[in-house]
């Protein structure tokens with residue numbers, strides 16, 4: 412049979428095919444939209460979207476066009492190909508590409524400029540030690556009089572440089588100090604303290620600059636650590652633990668602690684973060700200025716927090732900053748006596764500084780420490796002691812920061828909920844638990860989600876594999892957090908990287924979804940001591956509630972509107988309804 416010509420085909424067949432505008436297709440599309448709308452009603456950000464002002468809606472549309480444009484022009488297949496062709500580059504580029512590889516490019520985008528300005532509310536999940544970028548912290552240590560360095564072995568071989576535990580702390584000058592360069596040679600006498608600046612200047616690999624680079628590499632996970640998935644989770648946690656080892660002690664000296672807090676608050680404020688709740692996990696090794704003997708309790712540290720927050724809030728930069736609270740956290744690996752002792756310290760410090768301690772948690776690798784069921788005796792004792800002492804120390808547990816399905820760590824989620832946790836740190840494996848998802852919604856528990864942390868610590872390969880969208884779609888309230896930004900590679904105290912990744916990675920989120928996550932962080936912040944009833948009442952009442960929470964939610968909402976107006980003013984001409992540059996491309 413001869414082939415049918417196009418003209419004959421048009422006459423014979425094409426007329427039979429419905430056009431997109433035909434009722435049958437239109438009806439189908441309407442049902443499709445209705446199904447989508449119905450599903451979207453279950454999202455946790457649904458009511459936030461519904462109540463957007465006209466300006467906010469316009470800002471969301473603009474951001475969505477910018478996002479689309481950047482997907483097409485920056486994160487392109489041709490860039491990917493170009494990099495693949497370049498033998499010196501091992502980069503693969505797409506919007507959900509691995510965080511460490513995307514970081515530089517992301518910081519050059521328009522979306523970055525926008526997110527940087529966004530009012531982000533509160534940072535609810537972050538570990539105190541890992542908050543100030545390492546270069547900044549080193550600069551503080553190097554300019555603080557009396558800081559010294561010591562090591563249990565000479566730092567003369569690549570392996571000792573790589574992994575030896577270091578001590579960086581205040582020491583009175585010795586009458587005859589060892590030669591500064593000796594620490595880098597076999598002549599070094601272990602455990603002797605060398606002035607930090609002298610040791611830095613004598614660093615064999617390039618003096619002070621080389622020293623700073625080396626210490627940076629000891630405190631920050633290298634991109635390779637995070638990307639080498641074949642090493643698995645235990646290997647990255649080992650490297651992660653070594654970073655904390657170096658950082659812990661440096662901050663535990665009054666002048667460094669003061670400068671650290673000022674820097675932290677300034678960095679948060681410029682990133683649009685108004686409030687922070689920090690996990691606080693420290694042994695009693697903090698010393699006052701000029702002293703080598705550690706304090707016997709935590710009171711001086713908290714006096715300093717109190718003073719530094721007041722000082723910062725009195726500056727122009729800190730005028731809109733709401734403050735800091737600590738969440739006391741014990742290491743879950745520790746044995747019973749140690750944990751009970753830490754709990755006692757927590758309660759004693761709480762009695763002195765009730766407004767600076769929001770609650771209690773357990774930290775450290777979840778799969779290498781004790782599960783919450785194993786810790787029940789200590790936790791029940793703690794609850795009883797809190798009642799006896801009349802202190803409000805609710806739980807804010809880490810739980811489900813794991814890949815398991817039904818293993819001990821995954822099961823921590825059941826205990827966290829049964830023990831009445833007010834928020835869950837990570838909750839990475841929660842999406843596998845339909846009954847718990849329902850409980851989390853009923854009990855109004857918030858998930859403190861840390862997408863970059865989860866990626867770098869190898870729970871997920873890129874933002875696009877992260878389970879947070881599954882939780883949001885099922886109506887679970889969440890907030891975004893940065894966990895350990897100085898160590899994990901964000902190299903910033905603020906949350907712009909995590910916000911950016913979520914916005915660019917997940918189509919369903921958009922600026923409105925991001926706004927809802929930020930609003931949640933204010934709604935679930937522990938601004939003051941509250942019993943369970945008052946806590947739940949304020950979360951329900953949200954911005955129409957009385958008290959400090961209602962007030963701050965209203966304040967956040969004003970900032971959000973101002974931010975949306977800025978977006979429309981700044982980008983409306985090019986990307987607004989009439990400009991539509993994104994669509995034209």
Ligand SMILES: O=c1[nH]cnc2c1ncn2[C@@H]1O[C@H](CO)[C@@H](O)[C@H]1O
Pocket residue numbers: 538539540652655690691692740774775776777809812864894895
């Ligand atoms: O994502 C995390 N999950 C559990 N524990 C953590 C995480 N990030 C840091 N730490 C733990 O908290 C201590 C400092 O507060 C660190 O020593 C680390 O072990």
